[in-house]
Amino acid sequence: MKKTLLISSVLMFLLSCGKSEKIKNEIELQNQDLLSQTESSLKKPFKKLIFKKLEDFQDSEELNLDLLSKVASNLKIKYSAIKIGETSSINYDDKTAFFVLTTVEHNKKKVIKSADEDELGDYFQRKYLFVNREDGSIIAEEFDNNLGYYDNEAIRFSKSHILKDLVYLNETTPAVAFYTEASASSRIVLYSEQKFTLLTLNNNEINKVLYEYPISLTNGDSNGSGTFQIESLETGMSFGDQKTNGYYDLIITKNFSYEEAIESDPENGIEEHSNLQTKKEAEKLKFNGREYAFHRDDRHRFLE
Known part of the structure; x- marks a missing residue:
């Protein structure tokens, strides 16, 4: 009888040990899973897209x-x-x-x-x-x-609109992104331009790594009524897959459009007319160790 009780006690002990070990292993797995989830939430993926179009630009508040x-x-x-x-x-x-x-x-x-x-x-x-x-x-x-x-x-500048999120030039280097609009206060001369800048702070110094890149541009003229001709540029900006001097290359997509509208003038035999043309281009900017250098291109694609 004592022998039977002894065997039963040993079996119960072994079973309890096995159950405790199983619970311990489950807790360790849960802890590892939580740790993995926490680490993944702390490591934000590198964001390549800066903006697809100007309307996507959300201001810092x-x-x-x-x-x-x-x-x-x-x-x-x-x-x-x-x-x-x-x-x-x-x-x-x-x-x-x-x-x-x-x-x-x-x-x-x-x-x-x-x-x-x-x-x-x-x-x-x-x-x-x-x-x-x-x-x-x-x-x-x-x-x-x-x-x-x-x-x-004649030319005035708007408030500088800061992008609500910092832009990372690589996995560790943040930059402030903002644009400022220059525009003419005229109904006849149609001009506006949005200039984009990226700034970093390095050793307590301001570095303009990209300065006043034209991301939107409108040129044209109007009679102040329904007749006008306008050439416009709208861009998108993202990072490429390659780095130059430690920073990712910038990929610029350019969308040019030309719109012409003529109001009707029955007295002079002029009928209402409209025309829209578009063209797409792209540009890559590389960091030269000091800035993303670029040559300003003021060529018209449609206007004479």
Whole structure:
């Protein structure tokens, strides 16, 4: 009887050990699966597409007004001098934020070359800033003189629209992406252009790795009514499979279109007419160690 009880106890012990080992193995498998899922969620896949068309461009909405007030104090400028509606921002990392800051200087004199005299007007300036997200201290700053303008000039510049997500030039290097529109305030001269820029922060210096690449362009003229001719360019931008000097090559797709419309004029025997033509091209930009260099191409594909 004792022998039977002893055997039963041994069997129960072995069974319990086997069951415990099975549970232990299942827990370890579950933990490994959770760890694998966590690691995969932390490793974001490299995103090749930057934008397919301009309409896909989603703006950053990270404008921190409290931080902007600290930035103004550190720059020793009046907060009231900042054009809030034309200022944009994005968080660059856990400690750093980036601003495209627009300020206005009232009653600034300018020289009119033709008349050789001074004129007063509001002057708008654009500055790029990397700042500490905690206290607003300035890490790096740079004026963009190409985007400065007087309020009564023919060509004006829009707010710089920052893409809501950082663009990675390789697996580890983030860049701020934004475009600014230049346009003519005229019903007769039809001109607008969106210029695209990529900026990085390297050793507390601003690097313009791509500067003012034309991603959208409209040229033409109109009679202010229903007759016009317009040539347009719309682009898409993505990264290729190859790297040059550590950064992926940029692939630019170009879509040109030409539209002509003539309104009817019965008195002169002119009938209503419209015409639309399209053409596609592509371009590859390689990083030369300092920037994605390119030659600006202002050739018309349709207009004479």
